[in-house]
Amino acid sequence: MTNCHQFKTMKHSSSLPYAFTEHGVAMLASVLKSDRAVKISINIIKAFVKLREMLSTHKELAHKLAQLERKIERHDDEIKLIFDAIRQLMTPPEPKRRKIGFRQEEG
Numbered sequence: 001m002t003n004c005h006q007f008k009t010m011k012h013s014s015s016l017p018y019a020f021t022e023h024g025v026a027m028l029a030s031v032l033k034s035d036r037a038v039k040i041s042i043n044i045i046k047a048f049v050k051l052r053e054m055l056s057t058h059k060e061l062a063h064k065l066a067q068l069e070r071k072i073e074r075h076d077d078e079i080k081l082i083f084d085a086i087r088q089l090m091t092p093p094e095p096k097r098r099k100i101g102f103r104q105e106e107g
Contacts, residue, residue: 022048 022045029041 025041025044025048029038029045032038032041
């Protein structure tokens with residue numbers, strides 16, 4: 001097990017770190033030379049890469065979903081217009097009523 005007592009004298013932080021960034025793990029891997037430390041560092045970096053891939057995939061998926069929602073909304077409006085036009089065509093026109101009574105011819 002590696003003794004990390006050097007963290008107690010860190011100038012940039014008043015508390016001990018609980019996690020490393022991907023770059024911090026890469027720098028730590030270059031300092032620690034034991035086989036176990038190298039294997040753990042490699043696994044941690046692989047976890048960071050997988051996390052980045054997952055975030056990227058979800059971001060793309062969310063973007064595509066938003067595009068699809070906008071497209072469907074636009075189609076919904078167009079479909080509603082089509083149904084309204086069909087309903088108007090299905091409604092028979094009111095018959096013209098002939099006026100009852102005497103008509104004078106002009107002339």
